[in-house]
Structures are given as C-alpha cells and as structure tokens.
Amino acid sequence: MDLSIIIVNYKTYELTFNVINSILDSKCSFSYDVFVVDNHSADGSLEKLKDSFKYEERIKFIESDINGGFAYGNNLAIKKSEADYILLLNSDTLLEENTLEKSLKYIKNHENIGALGVQINLADGTLDKACKRSFPNPTNSLVRLFHIPVKNSKLNNYNLNDLDNNGIYEIDCLTGAYMLIDKNALLDVGLLDETFFMYGEDIDLCYRIKKGGYKIVYYGKSKITHFKGSSSKKQKSKLIYEFYRAMYIFYRKNLSKDYFFLINILVYIGIGILLILKLFINIFKRK
16 A cells, blocks of 8 residues: 555544545545544544445544544554555645645655655635744744744744745645655654644654654645634634643653753743733634
C-alpha cells in the first residue's frame, strides 16, 4: 500500500462526508486506503458515514471508546496502517483533484523528506498561515500574540509571509490539516504525542522530525481548502483552554531547557494571562 489517509471524525458527519468524496474524486495512480477514526461522537455520525460508504472497500472505520483527542485518534489508525506514507487530513478540508497525486509523487522522488505539506487556503481564498511557519520561540511568539509591529524577519518569523505561497522550500513546521509523512520517519521519531488534545501535536511532531534529521517541505504547487471557524464567533471554553495548554506543553517539553528559568516563568505567566483574556473576550462574542 502506498498511502493511508487518516481522518478523525468528531460530530462532523457532513464535513467528513465531503472530504471523503473529494478523496474519491481525486486522480490517483497509486494505491491508498482511508481510515476514518470516530472519536466517540455518539451522535450517529459514524453510523451515517458507514452507511454512506458501505460499498467503498478502501474506507476503513475505527470506533474509539473515548474522545482522546486528535493525536490519540490519528495514532489508532497509524498503528493499523500498512502503507509507506501516512496523510493526516482534517475532516474540515476539501482536496483539489490532483493534490494527492502531486504531493505524493514529490515526497517519493526526493530524499530524506520526513513530512510534506501543501498550500492551504481558507474558504475566502486567503492563505491559512499555519501551513508554512517557523517553530515558536519566546521572541516570535511575543511579536505574534501581541501584534508588535516588528519588520525584522528574524524576530517576526513565525508566519513565513515573505515566502512565495506557490513555491517549494524547506520550512520548520506544517499544520496537521494536511501533513503527508514518510512512515519510516514517523516510526523513527515516534507517533503523535497524545499529551496534546487537539492543538500543538503537529508542531511537536514537526519539531521531532527535524530533530531526527529529516526535512520538512512546503509544496505550494498543490492546494486544499480548509474550513476554519470565524474568529468573530464564540468558541467553546474547552477549545480555548486546550489551545493555550498546547502552548505550555510544547514550550515546557521542547524549549524550556534552552532558556534561563526567569524567561520560562515569564513565558508561563504570559500564556496564563492570554488564556484568561481570551476566555473573557469570548464571553461577549456572538454564537
């Protein structure tokens, strides 16, 4: 098997249905299967998906007894996959017809690529900046989170806005919305860290892949659409909490040892303050 595509479903029947159809409509000259992991939706979406694709042998369903999060759900399928490459694909995405073909061909034909991502556009056509970025550090995170107007690219380099959206180049970090991974590299550096619930696991995995000596490549010649929620809408408090919790986990795990302990304390305090502010602002947003 060349490729296993993994989609985690949690109460997103329509979105998951649409992304699976975009996979089936893709032009592919390689063998693939699709793992749909249901993270204990308990809303009937798994049953509807099984019924919708009951004649499609390439689609395999995994039903989890718990909602263990994004990393947990993906790991369930990774352990069952027998493919050479793994694609982590969000349920709220749509593929273009040639996205799978072109991106898999590129990673196969170039040595030492641990993970590859494509150009990801939001529903309004603008770029999802998370698809090409640097690893976070205290400086670029401070600049980004507080919108400090710094022109120095070395200080303001979290989102790689100066790089051509249609280009091909090595970067630090991709997004888990579309992450094509060499299975051998993944087994070498380890599966997704299940300490992260639904944010941060993609950054952590890219960090370990690069630390393991593999390349992370942004391949802007292929595209997908990512249907993220509007920033003006009210979010569930748990999602906000998990976002900032992921920041804390990633920093403590991967970066804290490189900085003086007073810097670490300031970082942790800053994350806590941002969490409180975000929860407060969220109270006044529309549903």
